[in-house]
Amino acid sequence: MNKSTLAIAVAVGLLAQQASAAGFIEDSKATLKLRNFYINNDNRDSGAPKNSNYTAEWGQGFQLDFASGFTQGTVGFGIDAIGLLGVKLDSSTAKHGNPNGTSYGGSVFPSDGNHAVDDFSSLGLTAKAKVSQTELRIGTLQPKLPVIVSNDGRMLPQTFQGGQITSSEFKDLTFTGGQIEHAKGRNSSNNEGLSIAGANGGSDYSKGKFVNKFYYGGVDYKLNKDLLLQYYYGNLENFYKQNFLGLVHNWSIGPGVLKSDLRYFNSTDDGKNGHDPAYYTSGSYQGQASGKGKVDNNLISGLFLYTVEGHTFGGGYQVSNGSSDFPFLNQGDGASAYIPTDMQISKFARAGERTWQARYSYDFAKVGVPGLTAGAVYLRGDNIDTYSGGKQVSNGASEWERDITVAYVIQEGALKNLGFMWKNAMWRNDIASTRDQDENRLIVSYSIPLL
Numbered sequence: 441m442n443k444s445t446l447a448i449a450v451a452v453g454l455l456a457q458q459a460s461a462a463g464f465i466e467d468s469k470a471t472l473k474l475r476n477f478y479i480n481n482d483n484r485d486s487g488a489p490k491n492s493n494y495t496a497e498w499g500q501g502f503q504l505d506f507a508s509g510f511t512q513g514t515v516g517f518g519i520d521a522i523g524l525l526g527v528k529l530d531s532s533t534a535k536h537g538n539p540n541g542t543s544y545g546g547s548v549f550p551s552d553g554n555h556a557v558d559d560f561s562s563l564g565l566t567a568k569a570k571v572s573q574t575e576l577r578i579g580t581l582q583p584k585l586p587v588i589v590s591n592d593g594r595m596l597p598q599t600f601q602g603g604q605i606t607s608s609e610f611k612d613l614t615f616t617g618g619q620i621e622h623a624k625g626r627n628s629s630n631n632e633g634l635s636i637a638g639a640n641g642g643s644d645y646s647k648g649k650f651v652n653k654f655y656y657g658g659v660d661y662k663l664n665k666d667l668l669l670q671y672y673y674g675n676l677e678n679f680y681k682q683n684f685l686g687l688v689h690n691w692s693i694g695p696g697v698l699k700s701d702l703r704y705f706n707s708t709d710d711g712k713n714g715h716d717p718a719y720y721t722s723g724s725y726q727g728q729a730s731g732k733g734k735v736d737n738n739l740i741s742g743l744f745l746y747t748v749e750g751h752t753f754g755g756g757y758q759v760s761n762g763s764s765d766f767p768f769l770n771q772g773d774g775a776s777a778y779i780p781t782d783m784q785i786s787k788f789a790r791a792g793e794r795t796w797q798a799r800y801s802y803d804f805a806k807v808g809v810p811g812l813t814a815g816a817v818y819l820r821g822d823n824i825d826t827y828s829g830g831k832q833v834s835n836g837a838s839e840w841e842r843d844i845t846v847a848y849v850i851q852e853g854a855l856k857n858l859g860f861m862w863k864n865a866m867w868r869n870d871i872a873s874t875r876d877q878d879e880n881r882l883i884v885s886y887s888i889p890l891l
Contacts, residue, residue: 464518467509470891475501476884477595479547481537484876495537497548497556498530501595506891510570520566522580524596526627531556542644544773545627548595562629564599574607585616586684586703587656587674588769589776593784594626598774601631602654616672617657625773632771636679638722638732639713640772649718653677654769658684666690678711678719680735680767684778696748701780703741707767709734723764724791724825731827737762739789743780745799750806752815754799756780758788765790781819784843784865785877788821795821801845811849818842826872839869859885 480496504523510516526549533539533555536546541554549556564580581600582590591598604618622631633650635641641648658672670686687702712719713734720732743756758781760766766789768777781788781795788795801815822838847861863881 463509463516464511465509468507468891470504470506470889472888472890473501473503473505474886474888475503475595477501477548478880478882479594480880481547482878484878494535495547496531496535497528497537497546499548499595500527500529501525502527503596510568514571516570518568518570520568520577520580522564522566522582522599523561524564525559525561526596527559528556540643542646544625544632544645544771548627550628560627560629562599562624564601564624573609574605576603576605578603581618581620583618583620583656585656585658586670586672586686586778587658587682588620588654589778591626591774591776593776594774596626598626598776599624612662614660615657616659618655620654620656620769621652623769623771625771627773632773634676634769635771636676636721636735636767637765637770637772639679639719640770642772645772648772649678649712650771651677651679675710676767676769679709679713679721680707681710682707682767693746694748696746699745699747701743701745703739703779705737705739705766705779707735707737707739707762707764709736721764721767723762724827725763726827726832727830728827729830731829733763735764735767737764737766737791739766739779741780743797750803752799752801752803754797756797756799758793758795758797760789760791760793760795763791781821783817783819783841784863784881785867785879786819786839786841786869788819788839788841790821790824790826792823792825793821794823795819811851812847814844814846816842816844824871828872833872834870837869837871839867839871841865841867857887859883861885 478498483493502525506521508518510518528549531549536556538546538551539554541551545551546556550560566577566579568575568577581602581604582597584590600620601622602618602620607615623634624631633652634654635648635650639649654676656674661669663669666689668688672684674682683706685704689700691698717730721735723733725731725733738761741756741758743754745752745754769775776782777787779789797817797819799817804812820840824834824837825832826834844864849859850856861883865879867877869876
C-alpha cells in the first residue's frame with residue numbers, strides 16, 4: 441500500500457467515527473459536470489512523416505465532484521472525491537491519431553492497440569485535515585500553481601497523486617508546498633510517472649524515462665488589493681530545478697483597468713539530466729547528435745490587458761533564453777505550462793525563441809446579451825534554431841498561431857448554466873520536420889448541483 445492510499449484509509453477510519461459531526465455533512469457539496477467534447481486536427485503537409493493527416497474524436501464526459509465539510513474540533517477532517525467517466529461517441533481507427541498503437545492515446549480517448557477504447561473511467565479520493573487556516577490534502581490533486589498546472593483542455597481533466605499543504609495563517613500571505621508522485625492523463629485511467637519533453641519517449645512512451653518525485657513550494661503575498669507578488673520553486677528529481685518570480689498588478693486608468701502580469705522562470709538541470717542522454721530534454725544543442733541536452737532556460741514574459749466597457753485589449757512579449765526549451769511536467773499525453781504563450785496548439789517556448797502577441801475579447805453583456813463572449817489571440821515567435829544528427833536543420837525559424845474562441849452560457853430558465861463553446865486555431869511554422877496544423881473544438885457543458 442503506497443503512502444497516499446494509507447493516508448486516505450486512516451482518514452476514512454477517523455471519519456467513520458465523526459461523520460455525524462456538524463460541519464462534515466452540512467458543508468458537503470456535490471456537483472455533476474457534463475462535457476460533450478468534439479475535436480478535429482488537420483495536420484498539413486511539410487517535411488515530417490505523415491503518420492496521420494486528419495484526426496477527429498467525439499465523446500461525452502461525466503465528472504462527479506464531491507467535497508465534504510470538516511468535522512468539528514481543533515483538527516477538522518474531511519474527504520473529497522472525483523469520479524471521471526468518458527464515453528466514446530465517434531472515433532475510427534484512421535481518425536484516432538495513434539496508428540502504431542505506441543502512444544498514450546488519441547486526442548480524447550486511450551488506445552486499445554491502434555484504436556480508441558469505448559469508454560474509460562477513474563476514481564480519485566483526497567483525505568484532508570484542517571487546523572485554523574492551514575489545510576493538508578493527500579491523494580488526488582488538481583493544482584494550478586506557477587510550477588505545476590493541471591490540464592483541463594479535453595473531455596476530462598488531468599489529475600495528480602500526492603500531498604499538498606496550504607497555509608493562510610498570516611494576513612495577505614499564502615504558503616503552499618507539496619510533493620507529487622504520479623500523474624493521470626486527460627485521456628487515461630492510469631497513474632503514470634513524471635517526465636519532461638525529450639525524455640518522455642514521444643510517440644513511444646515505452647522508451648521514456650520517468651520518476652516519482654516532484655517537490656514544490658511557494659508564497660503568494662497580496663501587498664494590497666491591486667498588487668500580488670509570487671515566488672515558487674519546483675524540483676523534478678533527476679530532471680530540473682525551477683525558480684519562479686511573478687507580479688500581477690491592476691491599475692485603474694480612466695474608465696478602465698490595466699492588468700500587468702510579469703513572470704520570470706529560471707530552470708537548471710538536476711541529477712541525471714546533467715549527464716545521462718536518456719534524461720536529456722529538447723532544445724537547441726549543436727554538439728549533440730540527438731539534438732537534446734540538459735535543462736538550461738531563462739524565460740521572462742510580460743502580458744498587459746486593458747479592460748473597458750466590455751472590451752479587453754492586450755499585448756505581450758516573451759523571451760526564452762538558454763540551450764533548452766522551457767521545461768515543465770510533460771508525460772507526453774498533453775500538459776499545461778504557466779506561461780502566457782500556452783495556446784491551443786503551440787506553447788512558443790523553444791530555446792532562444794522571441795514571441796510577441798496581441799489579444800482582443802468582448803463581453804456582450806454590455807450590449808444586452810449576457811453570457812456571450814468572444815475573443816481572438818495572435819502570436820508570432822522567431823529566432824528558433826534546431827539540430828538533428830549533429831547538424832543544424834532550422835536557422836532562425838519562426839511560427840505563428842491565431843486562436844478564436846466564441847462562448848455562450850444560458851443565464852436563466854430551465855437550461856440555466858448550459859454552455860456552448862467553439863475554439864478554432866491555426867498554426868503555421870517553418871521549423872524543420874514540423875507540420876502545420878488547424879484545429880477545431882466544439883464543447884457543450886452543463887453542471888448539475890446535487891448537494
